[in-house]
Amino acid sequence: MTIGVLNEPNPETRVSLLPEHVAILTKWNIEVIIEEGAGSSAFANDDKYAEAGAIIGKRQTVVNASQIILCINPPASSDLQSMENKTILGVFQPLFNYRLMQTFASQNTTVFSIDMIPRTTRAQSMDVLSSQANIAGYKAVLTAANLYPKYFPMFMTAAGSIPPAKMLILGAGVAGLQAIATGRRLGAIVEVFDTRPAVREEVMSLGAKFVEVEGAADPGSAGGYAVEQTEEFMQRQKAKIAEHVAKADIIITTAQIPGKKAPVLITTEMIEAMKNGSVIIDLAAVTGGNTELTRNDQTVIHQGVSIVGDSKLASTLPSDASKLYGKNIVNFLQLLTDAEGNLNLNFEDDLVKGTCIVHEGKIVNKRVSELIGIFPNK
Incomplete structure (x- = not known):
């Protein structure tokens, strides 16, 4: 499996994974491809990513080559067509951005919004809201x-x-x-x-x-x-x-x-x-x-x-913010992969199910679906 990391839009300075996180994923038999300059604002240059085992590529290459795409903020509208049938993981605030979730559904993407992870003891190591x-x-x-x-x-x-x-x-x-x-x-x-x-x-x-x-x-x-x-x-x-x-x-x-x-x-x-x-x-x-x-x-x-x-005060300390965020993401990725490093979506797991917003062209999160039903034209 290949995981791609996108460069965040300004003024965001964080990055989804630092080189130390890439080193962990490569040991799981997962290939990581990083968009050029994605970690520069968090003081992680491309050379450090390459040393950790990542491939450095242009944005379109990252999107095309990856099964899972990591981006803290919602991807640009120009990226969405290329993300058809991909799995996307980030912080998307779907209870406010539920129209964007409809767009994701129309592209047949699978979307995990990590800010929606259930607040349980087991989820503490994946709780990006708390770490940030x-x-x-x-x-x-x-x-x-x-x-x-x-x-x-x-x-x-x-x-x-x-x-x-x-x-x-x-x-x-x-x-x-x-x-x-x-x-x-x-x-x-x-x-x-x-x-x-x-x-x-x-x-x-x-x-x-x-x-x-x-x-x-x-x-x-x-x-x-x-x-x-x-x-x-x-x-x-x-x-x-x-x-x-x-x-x-x-x-x-x-x-x-x-x-x-x-x-x-x-x-x-x-x-x-x-x-x-x-x-x-x-x-x-x-x-x-x-x-x-x-x-x-x-x-x-x-x-x-x-x-x-x-x-967005967490972004003013981008190095440590990315370090904590990336560790949350690595912990969550363990739930999405099998022992061989392949994508394995187990919706019997309450954390996987609770965090998934869109799957197979449908909005599967009840609260987001209810919001669209209440405000169909907004």
């Missing part, structure tokens, strides 16, 4: 520190005392927990809000204060993700968040609900109550953002408050 969110949470705090016009830690000097920065984190998932750890290392006082009471211990173990609003809907059926809440709870939540937003110097927002627009947790009115020079980093920008003023891939300054909409 960890990086995003870390970099969000560093980005805020660069924009914030004051110190993070407390300083006591002969010239006077500097109070520590107050940081509020909305959402204690992987990104939020890493943001807590990073903020605390830099000396900030950290408060954390999450609708899941179960994360209280994790938050407190990292040295942050947990802010709780009673009456949240049980997230137990959502596989660890946040769930939609009642209107009554939302009102109580809004009041509690407003109270803490007004005191915060730095806010990191991470709240997302799979297949839904990100919940708006911070209103314009709340932002206007913040101090000049305060910074908000919104990691949910790609799905609408957690503030009313968030714009994806933009920094908005409103009455002295900077609102940074950035869902």
Whole structure:
């Protein structure tokens, strides 16, 4: 079997496999072909790939020669015709890009969207959302520190005392927990809000204060993700968040609900109550953002408050981001290959089945199919 790795479009800097991952696959009797320059932004040049056993080729050669094609972002429309009867693996957000899934189906491609892998213990080593969110949470705090016009830690000097920065984190998932750890290392006082009471211990173990609003809907059926809440709870939540937003110097927002627009947790009115020079980093920008003023891939300054909409912070550390992502992919590829290195799609495996969106010209993921049924003309 041959696996091909495509060069990602700008501004993406990550690559699906690094040379260290190629070396693993070649031992499995799998041939790997890399598009020219695919790893250059992640500091992996073509020579390193060749040393690891990969073949270097032009884009069309990679597509034509490969049974499995790896690309983090959806391939360009100009590539799709050449991908007929291929298996494609990447991060395609099919609950938002369900029209693209229909296009894949019309090309008779098989599509695995690794961001849809079930959140189970067995899947942890393949969970790209977690591995990349960890990086995003870390970099969000560093980005805020660069924009914030004051110190993070407390300083006591002969010239006077500097109070520590107050940081509020909305959402204690992987990104939020890493943001807590990073903020605390830099000396900030950290408060954390999450609708899941179960994360209280994790938050407190990292040295942050947990802010709780009673009456949240049980997230137990959502596989660890946040769930939609009642209107009554939302009102109580809004009041509690407003109270803490007004005191915060730095806010990191991470709240997302799979297949839904990100919940708006911070209103314009709340932002206007913040101090000049305060910074908000919104990691949910790609799905609408957690503030009313968030714009994806933009920094908005409103009455002295900077609102940074950035869902691609993992790409700002391309070497380690690619290292973790590639390991996730290698682990998942083990489920798609047999002992001789041939393609073997076992849909009896819950991870294979849960991650597959399109197969044999049909959309096989129930949630994506339902979305197309609900919005047939959009």
